[in-house]
Amino acid sequence: MIRYVVVPMISVQLLLVVLVYFTIVRKRISAQYAWYFCFLVTVILFLAGRPAQLYVSQEAADYILYARVSLLFTLGMPSMLIASAIYTGIRKSKALFILPYLIGFCMSVGYVLGMDLARNNFLLLSSAWKNFLPFSITVDAVHDLQLLSICTLLVVPCSYFLIRALINFKNVKDLVFLFASLLFGMLFATGTYWGEYSYIYYFGSIVPAFCWAWVVFKDVNEMKGKVGSLKDELYQVVQSGSSAAGQEVDKLLGQIEHLSSNNLTVYKLRLREILSRLTDNTIEAGGDSEQLLIKYDQQNKAIDIEEDANKLRELTHSQAMEFSQIIAAIPNQRIERIKQYLCEHYQEDIDIEQLATTFNISRSYLMREFKKETQQTVNQFLTARRIEMAKELLKTHSVTDTAFAVGFNNSNYFSTVFKKTTGSTPIQFQQSLS
Known part of the structure; x- marks a missing residue:
């Protein structure tokens, strides 16, 4: 009872905490957020479904089992594989986004149909299928297929990603992230191979999840520091009123755009922060507060409706240079x-x-x-x-x-x-x- 009810539910609660954290900072990890979210949700459903099987009929319990495994193998593990590949720097391609889901779908279909026949449930297939097949299907064979699926979708690719990261001297965060992905796959494989220790991956899933949360937390803090430094540099350039400020402003805005991970929402948020502080600085320097606030409101509206990153940068560049000219023109x-x-x-x-x-x-x-x-x-x-x-x-x-x-x-x-x-x-x- 403890291993099938208490341990999975403890894991579910802790993973929910991680999921909430990932959702709160989703704008900062936009490149991989969808994959994290999909993986964590499927793992939470997979874990929560295990105790649910104990309180329903045998037929309903089998349906829950099939749904749990199908979700994890069709959506969860492929999503984790894609997130790890993106994090490692693997070139994005159609194969990267399609092949893992295709493999996961085939594996889950094989598991569900194989388990249906091996346990004589016949919920999805009739008994005639068992007589029609030239070979017998056992529960152990289905578990072997499950083990193969785990190795194919997580253990082998994540081992490759980790070795590649070690060879390329990746930083500690990258290594921790990839090790956590590999650890999850290895714990799941261990629990599958030794069925009596299945609780290993119920409780063990917490460790990699918190490793991922730590990596994201470090990334967010480092990103804030980098963006903050660029903003400070931008403000200094604008306030200097230098004739060469235009090129420097354009360069800094490009770097801020790059650190926004091509997420337009994050980029807009940072541009609003920049214009807000530049407006304050210009008013503080002696600019016309009423006119500057009207201009700021107009620029904010323009940022809201613009969907082109290049035009957003041009708009902010133009306004920054206008601020620079105002500050330079204010006499002492x-x-x-x-x-x-x-x-x-x-x-x-x-x-x-x-x-x-x-x-x-x-x-x-x-x-x-x-x-x-x-x-x-x-x-x-x-x-x-x-x-x-x-x-x-x-x-x-x-x-x-x-x-x-x-x-x-x-x-x-x-x-x-x-x-x-x-x-x-x-x-x-x-x-x-x-």
Whole structure:
């Protein structure tokens, strides 16, 4: 009871978790997702059908057995073979997509009809067929056919894929993926050869499934990292306003398209992310927010209806270059106005967050652009301005009065900053004047 009910149902639940994960990240593994999905669904049905056979009539149990095996051999194993071939880099062809299913179908038909005759069920064939055949069919012979099917569809091809990957020095992820496919086939073959250990492939199917999930998880993370780096590089190129930006933008968009695995949905998603951030950056740099947001909405609609990857890249390239021109054309007047403001309001308690709000820019943009333009931080510029004004006031005012007059709330702190900046204390400075 445990091996035929508990173990398969535990495996089913864990495989469902893997299936849900694969479905969630399907946009990232689009090239093989259909094959993964087909394989996992058929394995789940195959496992779930085993305990179901115990609670129905013998005739219904036989039909369930035939359906389980047919699904796994006709759809499941061929799908896994195709996924492994694609993952290995085998050239795609009609034979690759047709032959495994054809072999699986023939094998499943042979298994079902052979088992029907060998067990004298006669659900699909009449007893006359048994007399008509020139040879007798036994359950062991049918199991041998099942074993041959497993070796043909999984063990032999996956062994070849794994050896090929080892010879070509594939990375660890590729080796783990192919080993997991081979492991599933070997566990299934073991359980078939020694019927009393059939629970081996019931529970053992969990191991390769989680190996595949780990590989996909690593692929997704690495893909995010690569795409993220390309996006960052693209933003820097656009913000540079360089005359050679056009070629670089086109090259980067091509690489992002390649990393989208020719999946138009994923490519569109990434292009929207790029345009969204470029729009934010351009607004932050001083562009007309209202016009830019209208333009962004129009570009999003254009991306939604476009189905040609080349046109999508042209559209994004054109918009990126427009952003680049806007950013390059925005004068540094904003930083000049900020400097002027600091020179006029140096005696006030100035907060960087409030300063950014006053000029309708973000805090990070203010700090970055101010440092780039003046080679000083806002606080350094403000302190220098205060010290310069303090030198004038010290001629006629006391140290304490001067400190408060230029924006310091503590005369001791003022003296410390003054000495650090000028090399002498305020009193020494006054003495030097007299």
